[in-house]
Amino acid sequence: MAENDENENLLGNKKVTIIKKLNLEGKDIISLRNLTGATRKPALILLVLFIVISLIQVNRDLFIRENIFASSAQPLIEVTYGGVKQNLSGESLESLKQYILMNVAPEDFAGVKSNLEVTDVLREKGRDAAYFNGSVLDHACPMTIRSSTKKLVRKPPDVIGIGFAKCGTGSLDFLDCHPSITFRTSEPKFFAEKTAVQFINDALEKFDMDKESQKRGFRIEIKKYVDEYLERMPLATSDEILIEKSPQYSGGGSNEVRLERAKAMKAINPNIKLIGIACDPVKRAYSQLNMKERRTETLKESGKPCRNKGCLLGTIEEAFERFTDKQQSNFDAGLPMGFADYANQIKPFVDIVGAENFHLVDGENLVQNPNYEWGKLLDFLEVEKDHFKFYKDEEKGFPCLDKPIKHCLNTAKGTSRKTDVRKEYANFTNIWDGLYKPTVLEMINFFKICDKIDEICCEKLSDENSSFSWIHRYACTDI
Numbered sequence: 231m232a233e234n235d236e237n238e239n240l241l242g243n244k245k246v247t248i249i250k251k252l253n254l255e256g257k258d259i260i261s262l263r264n265l266t267g268a269t270r271k272p273a274l275i276l277l278v279l280f281i282v283i284s285l286i287q288v289n290r291d292l293f294i295r296e297n298i299f300a301s302s303a304q305p306l307i308e309v310t311y312g313g314v315k316q317n318l319s320g321e322s323l324e325s326l327k328q329y330i331l332m333n334v335a336p337e338d339f340a341g342v343k344s345n346l347e348v349t350d351v352l353r354e355k356g357r358d359a360a361y362f363n364g365s366v367l368d369h370a371c372p373m374t375i376r377s378s379t380k381k382l383v384r385k386p387p388d389v390i391g392i393g394f395a396k397c398g399t400g401s402l403d404f405l406d407c408h409p410s411i412t413f414r415t416s417e418p419k420f421f422a423e424k425t426a427v428q429f430i431n432d433a434l435e436k437f438d439m440d441k442e443s444q445k446r447g448f449r450i451e452i453k454k455y456v457d458e459y460l461e462r463m464p465l466a467t468s469d470e471i472l473i474e475k476s477p478q479y480s481g482g483g484s485n486e487v488r489l490e491r492a493k494a495m496k497a498i499n500p501n502i503k504l505i506g507i508a509c510d511p512v513k514r515a516y517s518q519l520n521m522k523e524r525r526t527e528t529l530k531e532s533g534k535p536c537r538n539k540g541c542l543l544g545t546i547e548e549a550f551e552r553f554t555d556k557q558q559s560n561f562d563a564g565l566p567m568g569f570a571d572y573a574n575q576i577k578p579f580v581d582i583v584g585a586e587n588f589h590l591v592d593g594e595n596l597v598q599n600p601n602y603e604w605g606k607l608l609d610f611l612e613v614e615k616d617h618f619k620f621y622k623d624e625e626k627g628f629p630c631l632d633k634p635i636k637h638c639l640n641t642a643k644g645t646s647r648k649t650d651v652r653k654e655y656a657n658f659t660n661i662w663d664g665l666y667k668p669t670v671l672e673m674i675n676f677f678k679i680c681d682k683i684d685e686i687c688c689e690k691l692s693d694e695n696s697s698f699s700w701i702h703r704y705a706c707t708d709i
């Protein structure tokens with residue numbers, strides 16, 4: 231992320247001035263909120279309060295866009311914010327904290343205030359640009375926003391994001407800014423490791439999980455592997471939701487392999503919940519090609535050779551041609567169309583954890599109608615959603631978090647979807663549309679998007695702001 235983007239995450243100083251002028255401490259902010267509902271106060275006081283609150287609201291957005299390194303007259307303190315050492319004025323950091331505290335739910339205020347700190351950096355340099363400013367943070371949000379005051383412990387995840395690559399799985403980063411959730415950007419990929427999964431499932435066979443004493447034996451047997459897994463995740467409190475995501479869990483391998491992974495997940499946490507993020511396969515495929523192109527360019531610039539499958543051979547047009555030929559031959563051979571194969575790949579997971587413990591997010595709607603799509607996910611996670619809001623950032627061209635903190639994803643996220651791939655590469659995408667159509671249609675029934683494909687369904691999908699509206703093209707037009 232460029233330094234400018236980072237600056238946008240922080241507040242300007244005017245806010246502090248206003249807060250000072252109003253002499254607002256944390257408690258006062260809460261009482262101000264509560265006062266807005268008061269009915270017995272004289273009308274004049276209410277009016278004054280209304281004006282003051284409106285002023286704060288209106289000015290706040292302006293403040294956020296201001297440069298935080300404001301007056302040189304202020305004393306500077308060194309802060310590592312999101313992996314980058316910065317000299318912030320003491321007031322800037324303070325105003326950032328004030329912004330967060332003003333925007334969390336009243337019931338989270340005290341806990342968040344006691345935990346609110348700049349997030350620790352785990353590694354200064356991540357493997358690629360998909361981290362915050364290239365650094366791996368202890369957990370994804372650049373500020374630690376946690377309401378629980380319980381002790382931090384190592385624990386298995388409560389929720390796992392199992393896919394799908396290139397559909398927006400990285401945007402789960404935002405969840406870490408929720409006071410009830412902890413998430414680290416790096417992917418543990420534990421259940422993609424055959425040996426570990428097999429060991430856990432073999433142990434499941436050995437022990438009778440209906441007996442308490444046997445359950446203990448099982449836990450001891452698999453401890454070595456589980457400890458190693460938990461080390462890959464951040465500490466969390468017992469009452470907050472710990473999430474990990476590794477898109478490799480749904481991709482790669484057969485459904486038998488996926489079934490084994492699902493069993494191992496449930497063995498480690500019997501109450502496990504799973505998230506899948508699906509998106510338009512044409513955009514997904516383009517996002518993948520685009521990433522390869524970007525990676526090839528970066529390696530070329532650094533003078534390093536690019537030998538693996540993650541790089542592009544030749545031009546992007548040649549890559550499109552090769553990709554189209556491969557998709558066509560898979561289709562002709564009756565092989566699964568991987569980029570659209572959501573229902574088939576999710577089935578083994580749902581068979582093990584139950585449909586009620588699985589939630590499918592629409593990755594396209596995360597961009598199109600973020601507050602609605604994120605709201606549904608937060609409902610599934612059973613956490614507060616009214617104080618977790620997004621706005622469309624003009625410069626980024628994608629949704630960024632607005633509340634409780636201003637935060638955009640890093641520069642590696644949100645590139646290919648800026649291009650209208652169906653316009654730019656219509657000669658290829660027209661073919662892809664036809665190849666993916668039958669597999670996309672399998673989703674409709676499996677995920678109960680509609681009862682059947684009929685006029686009612688097409689009417690519903692024609693609303694651009696509804697989840698999975700991108701399916702309209704596949705289900706309701708002649709492609």
Ligand SMILES: Nc1ncnc2c1ncn2[C@@H]1O[C@H](COP(=O)(O)OS(=O)(=O)O)[C@@H](OP(=O)(O)O)[C@H]1O
Nearest residue numbers: 395396397398399400517628629643644645646647
């Ligand atoms: N809020 C927000 N900001 C930026 N980008 C967003 C956002 N929400 C979803 N997306 C889309 O997420 C796409 C990347 O998907 P993944 O994170 O699953 O990719 S990866 O598999 O982890 O590499 C990424 O694809 P590209 O456009 O190709 O970069 C985005 O289109």
